[in-house]
Amino acid sequence: MKYVDEYRSAGLARGLAAEIASLVRPGETVRIMEVCGGHTHAIYRHGLEDLLPPEVELVHGPGCPVCVIPMGRVDDAIALTEEEGVTLATFGDMLRVPGGRGSLLEAKARGADVRMVYSPLDALALAAKEPGRRIVFFAIGFETTTPATAVTLLRARAEGTKNFAVFCNHVTIEPPLRAILETPGLRVDAFIGPGHVSTVIGTDAYRFIAEEYGRPVAVSAFEPVDLLQSIAMLLRQRAEGRCEVENQYTRVVRPGGNARALAAIAETMELRDDFEWRGLGTLPRSAMRLRPEFATWDAEALYTLPGVRIEDPKACRCGEVLTGQIKPWECGVFGTACTPERPLGTCMVSSEGACAAFYAYGRLRRPAEEPVGA
């Protein structure tokens, strides 16, 4: 498969693994955080940790769009389904994220009109087909997904579609990275930067990590050779005493990102004063809302939402997993009370979530003396 097979070359991977091993000193520990949940999934899926020397430890970061949505926002979405004439549309995994009042899938089972879509444009098309209902799109995601919502809003305005609205929960990648970098006792030496987010925002957006916090960054694609090469790039920076933002994903990521995408976002949305993140608390200027000019399509302007903050279940340690403080298997409910079939925490919902990825690909490889969920 073009653009896939060549980046899964076993020969290249073995060569890179050997180089990585040559770039660390015996006994030291180099902790590298992969920010993006897609990278976490790829690492587990392809067993990349098995190719790394014990001196290199991969730490899973907060870049899973589903995982960072707080329970209160799910409850707000459920409240929207109870409004007269409203159909709620959202992406597949969001249907399973548990809120304080259950999930959207459970709301649907109770009779709510909840639809799964693959694109906000599908939700807009649904509005055209069902003029008697208002289609509210529950928008989530980092900068990868935000442009799709922005383009949809621009089309809704151009087409004059009035029975379409957006419940905006788009988040931005910089604030959680800053929050992690400012965590006391942070033990992360370098970052693998997100690939698809960087397609939109560019590599320049990460310069603060190198310049203000002294950690190197390598923006990476998602195949095994890509990830191994990024790890080697980070270790080589370290060995050569450099601290820079490097771009491994040059086949699609540019330094300044996609100017059209950024312009579409800027035209339709603006930063909120603050936003609650699961596991990270409330972060200032970390999420988007619709601009006042788009109030006609803003579900938060059209409806009164509960807006209640819901505490995460006490047994759930998603917050610590999201900030790289613990591994998934160190959570007491992992694989027992919390499974992909019945997730307790958001990290177990999306395949990108560190817990779901480890449950799917890693748990059976752990030594017997370290029981899962112990």
Next chain:
Amino acid sequence: MTPDRCITCSDEAVEAVVVAVHGSEAVVRLCGGEESAAAGLPARFAATTGGRGQEEHVANNVTAAAAGPARQEEHVAIDLVPDAAVGDVLLCHAGIALERLERSHEPAQVAQSHKVPTAPKPATHAAKPESAIPQVAQSHKVSTAPEPGLHAANPRTENPQVAQSHKVLAASGERQTAA
């Protein structure tokens, strides 16, 4: 949606070749889509791009995974890559094209830009008997063969990064692929 996940939720994007352009939409085909369909894989691509053909599934609330094998072609909005042309490879996510891939990119260039050492230091851990260099060289030879339809000249994709990679390839004696 694949059997185990929603790849839009997962922030994933997929590469697809443009086979036609109609206004602000492009008809695209997943790179390797034939192989996926032949293997009976579910509608990973269709689920990702969310094109026109998804409407019946949305209306009927049917998941793509349950709907059957992947179609070969889908529609994506090209508002963000308005000059997309037939033969371009686009990175698609949530029903829109986010960016165009540089055509000259091959794993050979990955390895080249990576500067794999000519004489690897003795590996302290996980050392493998194979040296990286012969494998990289082999990969260069295999992968730089242009594929019909994907490597047609397209001056719009020329940019400093591509030019730089061309220089690197030229300097290393590798055959230069068309941009």
